[in-house]
Structures are given as C-alpha cells and as structure tokens.
Amino acid sequence: MPSVCFYFExxxxxxxxxxxVFNIGKNDDSLSTYFDRKLNQDIFEKVAxxxxxxxNRLLLDLINEFNGKFRISFSLTGTFVEYCERxxxxxxxxxxxxxxxxxxxxxxxxxYHSLSxxxxxxxxxxxxxxxxxxxIKRIFNYEPKVFRNTEAIYDNRIAKKIEELGYKGIVTEGSxxxxxxxxxxxxxxSINADIKVLMRxxxxxDDVGFRFSVRDWPGFPLTADKYAHWMSYxxxxxxxxxxxxxxxxxxxxxxxxxxxxxxxxxxxVLKHKHLDFVTVSEAVDxxxxxxxxxVPWAISWADEDRDVSTWLGNDMQIACFNELRDIEREIKKxxxxxxxxxxxxxxxxxxxxxxxxxxxxxxxxxxxxSPYDAPYDGFINYMNILQDLKQRVM
Amino acid sequence: MKVAMIGWEYPPFKVGGLGTHCYGLTRSLADxxxxxxxxxxKTKHSLSSDKDNLVIKEVGETEIFPYDRPEDKKLAGxxxxxxxxxxxxxxxxxxxxxxxxHCHDWLTMKAGVALKEKMDIPLVLTVHSTEYDRSGWLxxxxxxxxxxxxxxxxxxxxxxxxxxxxxxxVEKYGIxxxxxTVVHNAVYPIGESEKxxxxxxxxRLTIQKGPEFFLKAAKKVLEHEDTRFVVAGTGDMxxxxxxxxxxxxxxxxxxxxxxxxxxxxxxxxxxxxxYVMPSVSEPFGITALEAISAGTPTITSKTAGVxxxxxxxxxxxxxxxxxxxxxxxSLLRYEPLHKTLAEQGNRxxxxxxxxxxxxxxxxxxxxxx
Numbered sequence: 110m111p112s113v114c115f116y117f118e119x120x121x122x123x124x125x126x127x128x129x130v131f132n133i134g135k136n137d138d139s140l141s142t143y144f145d146r147k148l149n150q151d152i153f154e155k156v157a158x159x160x161x162x163x164x165n166r167l168l169l170d171l172i173n174e175f176n177g178k179f180r181i182s183f184s185l186t187g188t189f190v191e192y193c194e195r196x197x198x199x200x201x202x203x204x205x206x207x208x209x210x211x212x213x214x215x216x217x218x219x220x221y222h223s224l225s226x227x228x229x230x231x232x233x234x235x236x237x238x239x240x241x242x243x244x245i246k247r248i249f250n251y252e253p254k255v256f257r258n259t260e261a262i263y264d265n266r267i268a269k270k271i272e273e274l275g276y277k278g279i280v281t282e283g284s285x286x287x288x289x290x291x292x293x294x295x296x297x298x299s300i301n302a303d304i305k306v307l308m309r310x311x312x313x314x315d316d317v318g319f320r321f322s323v324r325d326w327p328g329f330p331l332t333a334d335k336y337a338h339w340m341s342y343x344x345x346x347x348x349x350x351x352x353x354x355x356x357x358x359x360x361x362x363x364x365x366x367x368x369x370x371x372x373x374x375x376x377x378v379l380k381h382k383h384l385d386f387v388t389v390s391e392a393v394d395x396x397x398x399x400x401x402x403x404v405p406w407a408i409s410w411a412d413e414d415r416d417v418s419t420w421l422g423n424d425m426q427i428a429c430f431n432e433l434r435d436i437e438r439e440i441k442k443x444x445x446x447x448x449x450x451x452x453x454x455x456x457x458x459x460x461x462x463x464x465x466x467x468x469x470x471x472x473x474x475x476x477x478x479s480p481y482d483a484p485y486d487g488f489i490n491y492m493n494i495l496q497d498l499k500q501r502v503m
Numbered sequence: 504m505k506v507a508m509i510g511w512e513y514p515p516f517k518v519g520g521l522g523t524h525c526y527g528l529t530r531s532l533a534d535x536x537x538x539x540x541x542x543x544x545k546t547k548h549s550l551s552s553d554k555d556n557l558v559i560k561e562v563g564e565t566e567i568f569p570y571d572r573p574e575d576k577k578l579a580g581x582x583x584x585x586x587x588x589x590x591x592x593x594x595x596x597x598x599x600x601x602x603x604x605h606c607h608d609w610l611t612m613k614a615g616v617a618l619k620e621k622m623d624i625p626l627v628l629t630v631h632s633t634e635y636d637r638s639g640w641l642x643x644x645x646x647x648x649x650x651x652x653x654x655x656x657x658x659x660x661x662x663x664x665x666x667x668x669x670x671x672x673v674e675k676y677g678i679x680x681x682x683x684t685v686v687h688n689a690v691y692p693i694g695e696s697e698k699x700x701x702x703x704x705x706x707r708l709t710i711q712k713g714p715e716f717f718l719k720a721a722k723k724v725l726e727h728e729d730t731r732f733v734v735a736g737t738g739d740m741x742x743x744x745x746x747x748x749x750x751x752x753x754x755x756x757x758x759x760x761x762x763x764x765x766x767x768x769x770x771x772x773x774x775x776x777x778y779v780m781p782s783v784s785e786p787f788g789i790t791a792l793e794a795i796s797a798g799t800p801t802i803t804s805k806t807a808g809v810x811x812x813x814x815x816x817x818x819x820x821x822x823x824x825x826x827x828x829x830x831x832x833s834l835l836r837y838e839p840l841h842k843t844l845a846e847q848g849n850r851x852x853x854x855x856x857x858x859x860x861x862x863x864x865x866x867x868x869x870x871x872x
Contacts, residue, residue: 129826424839483817485840488839492833
C-alpha cells in the first residue's frame, strides 16, 4: 500500500544589484548595495500573492476537510523566512497555521540554500544546517527529523555528515544513475551511514512541476483523478512527490487550472483504498530501507543531467564558486556579522544557476528564473561583487 | 529555376554586408542547382565565378555605392542623376528567360520594379538596411524612403535580415507583415589565432555605426585597464573621431587603421581580444558573426539584428558607455568569461551557414513561382 509523500520546497534568493567593475573597491558603500532590495521585495510580494498565500489557504482547507488525512511536508529556507519577516509576516503566520494542524511536517536544509556541501571541509555546511535548525526551533518550536540539501544535492559524504548531525532521513533525486533498475518508490539506506534516503519520483513530480500545462504532452490535460489513478498503479511503499512550491500559481499560473487540480487531489487519492498520505518523518518511521545506495559523485534534482553541472558546469561558474569559497577564512577572521551574512547570502545557489550556459531545453528553464539578460551578465555582476567582497577582507 | 539577381558589390570588392550576403547566397544557391545571373556595375577588375550556373554580369559603370549620401562631395550634385541613369541601363541590359528577379536594397529597386513589369515575373526584395538605419534615425531622407516604399509595395515577397528590420518595414513603410520573411545572415568562419591585448571597432565610420560611443567607452576603460583600441574602417566621421580621441586624452591608446584589405580584416579580428559593435541602428551586423568566428568575444548593441538571433554575445544599449566599459573590462579581466564566450560562440556560429540562408531563400522563391 503505497503512501503519497508530498514535499514542497519554499525558497527565494536575495537577487543582486547591478554592480559594475567601477563599483569595486568603493568601500564607503555598505554591503547592502550588493542586493537589489526593490526588485527582491517586488518579486516576493508578487509570488506571495500569486502562490504562497492562496496555496497555503487552500492546503489548510483541504487538511481540515479531510481531518488530517491529507498530509504534507515543507522546507522553508532562511532567506525565504527573512523575506517574510521583513516584508509580509502574514505569510509566515499562514505557515504556522498549517503546522499547527499536525498534518504538516518541516524539513531541514541549509539556511542559505547554499552549495556549502560541496566545499572541501563541511564545517561551513554544518554551521548553516544548525542556523536553519535554530530558526525552525524559534519559529515553530520544532526539530525536523529529515534533511534535504539544496536542490537535493546528495553524495555519500553528505549523507554521513547528516547522520552525524542526528537526522533520520535525507531527501534526494530518484536518479537511474543511482537506482539502476530499482524503483524510487521505496526507502533506501546510504551505503556508508545509518540514514534512510527518500528518492524523488521525478516522473510523477515533474508531471506536475514542469508538464502540467504543456499542451503537446500526452498526459495533457492532467486532472486529479487521472493523476490519482497513475499513483494507484504504482508499486512500492512511498511515492515521493517533491516539488518547488512556487509551481502553484507562479510557474503554473492560476489559469492553467493548477489550483483546481490540487483542490480535488486529496479526495481523488483517498478514493483508492490502498493509498494514503504521509509526511517525510512518517515515511521514515513507517517503512524500512529495502536496499543500499552508493553515491560517490554528487547528484541533484536539477536539469536533465541531475548532477551539479547546473551550478558548476562551466568555467565561469567554477571561478565564482572558488572565489567565494576561498575567502572563508578571511571573512570569518573579521568577526563582522554583516560581512559574514553577506558572504553567506552570496552562497545561495541561485547566483550560480543564473550563470549556467546549458543547452536549449534546460536553458529555457534557466532563462525563466533569471533576472539577467544572459548568463554572461550574471557572471559579470556576481564576479564584480565577489571582487569587491574580496578587497574588503584581503 | 533561373534567377536574375541584381546586386551592387561582390567580394573581394565590397564595402558592406550587402556584398557579403550576395556572395554567400549566390554560391550556396548555385550549389542547390539554382541558375543565377548576377548583375552588378563594372569594377576596375573583372569578376568571375567558378561555378557554371552562377554567372557574374557586369553592366556599365557607376560611382555610387549603397551607403553613399546625396550630399557626398565627390559626387558633386550628380548623385540622383547617376542613380536614375544606372537603373535605366539595368532595365535595358537584363534580358533572358528568368523565373524571378531578386534585388537588394534601394539602389536597384527602381530597376527591379520596372523589370518585374516589363518581363511579367515575380520580384523578391531583400532589405539589408533602410534609410532609417543609414541615417541613424536622424533626418532620414524622403527621396530614399519613397524609392524603398515603392519597391517594398511592388515586391511579391520581401526578405528582411532580422525581426528588427521586419518591424521597421511594417511600421515605417506600412507593408503587410505576411509578405515578409526573416532570414538571418551567415558567415564563412575565419578561424582562431593568438590574441593580443586589443579592443576592436570595425565598420564604416558613420553615425549609424556609433564609433563615438566606442571612444567614450575606451576612455572609461583606460582609467582602469591597460589596453589598446583599434578603430578599423573609414567614413565621413574619421576626422571628427580623431579629434575626439585627442580631446579625451586617449590618442596614444587608439589606432585608426583606415580602410583595410580583406586579409587585414581577418587578421585584426583574429588578434583582437574584444570586438565591439555599438551601432545606433543595425539591421543585422555580419561583422559580429565574423569576429565571433575568429574566436573574439563580441559586445553588440541590444537592438542589432544579430543580437536577436545569436545567444552567445554580450549586449548593451549603444548609448550606455558605462555598461559598455564594464563589459569590455570584464572580458579583459575575467579569463573564464572570455574563454566561455569564445567557446560557446564558436559552437553556435556553426548554425549560421550560407547553406541555411540559401534554403530559406529558396523557400521564398518556391512560394511565388
């Protein structure tokens, strides 16, 4: 009897200001000139109105309507929560209301949605996980049991670290490269750590996330009863549907019928007697691992490649990544909280995502999310800021 | 299929994109078994083609080029007369059995229209630039506009070198968009060579091409970076630009080459680290493709036709010399940026072949014959 495990990722990056080479070294400017406050506020408020508030309201109604049988999990990044607290506290309140129902679980991740798990040493990564833990404790008085790394980036080393930090489960992509012939609809165990791994069913997840409104897709139009039927044919213990939360109302607009789809989904799923809903913690408690996975090279849920080439796929991205990583010691020596925070905000993976030069199919997705005209503009801007930051501490 | 194509310039004797286009197009069409008689004015050296079904037919002599202006002193008031006389000559000389006539830009449009009526066959018109582009949108001359408008109205089909140009044809000349096909230009790749610390401008030194913005950006770059700037080409703005470089105090870092030969052009593309095309109005901008094909990362103005078609280049507003300087410095300073643009540009340039241009042009021909 497979359980349906919905998990939504909720994230907004701090997008950067236009920063030219002529701004580098003007140390009288404060660090806040790195970030485009106006653009960030506008985007956040727009997405809050189109997605966060209406979707939270709908999900709360559904949980109440089905007496908690409809269960979901969320992960909120630290930068997202900062936006809420700064611009629209009511968004955070609506997440608290959802959590209070008892049908909602929360997932841990790095506070900054960063790529720190790819650094040579994992101490910065650990600090960012602990920051996230403190934030969730402060706002929800809760300690998550399951961890999801930025964009589901996963390898053996990360799994080991997350086990050490006390988590019972970790989320990643149900990639064939790792699973081979095996199904993503079971829990697995890391080869080198005592931690359960939830593998994303990317086919069913992307049916909603990417294909929902694609007219030439054979599954179009996707209705709740059709989708529930597909799930009812699935074998295994748990169907992991991990989706960016902004899918609802933002990537897929209201006009596509995405909200009607969600509205009818719990009822349609529960019509099938052998299906139910679980949160990520419940999935980890209820089901045993059926096998081991061995992931020596990092995988992720991003793009067609489902590895880290989305952020480290070209020389420009690697140069930026290295520049930022290599000033860690100098930054921390300064004992300046604003500086440390700025350095960490620059670690958010989105800044490197905008610099990707991937081919046509993925490139379109990249362009949709990017505030830049082209990856080259993203690089110039980001690199200029990194040079300025470097000059402040070197 | 047999086509009478009327051009004005043909490599190696050419001054602009029109000649480059005619060369690539006619050769690739000939490879696709289209017979072409290419009519053009007599030049000092006789031209010939190595393909049996492509014949260059030189008709009379003239002193005018498609980029000339009536006020140019060397034409001494003879401009309009010369144009009319040459078009009349063409109408007499173009004879034979053709399936269609294909003209390029304003200079031979009158002849194209007259021949269409005389021979009763369809007329195709390729628009490489309009009077609005050539005047940099400052005081466009109605005499040219009227010729262009009549040609566009009478043509059965129009090929525009970019969507940008298609919009101009629709909005400024009132032409039905359905009869306009966009065919982006192409390039015969030049190939890479070792780079020197040079930032290049190459083009006619006219208001349309925006060379003064290049010099303004150069001044800003030189305050932060040690490099050399090359202004290649000639045109009516040359004396003004030399003065401008002196006034900006950068004349020791700017080299004016004057007109270059075909070989020199290839060489300068190859050794330059950055190519800048700051055109005020640029229907396409083949030079950008040439520079990229020589492994040189390129900055183009946002409105240039090439920038709507080609992804791996940098784009700026031509007037935004701060941003132009920011991008020039970034290309000189950040090796990974330079390398990625060169590599990705090289990959993408392979899509811009004359074979593709010929295919699309042939589609247009087939639609009306």
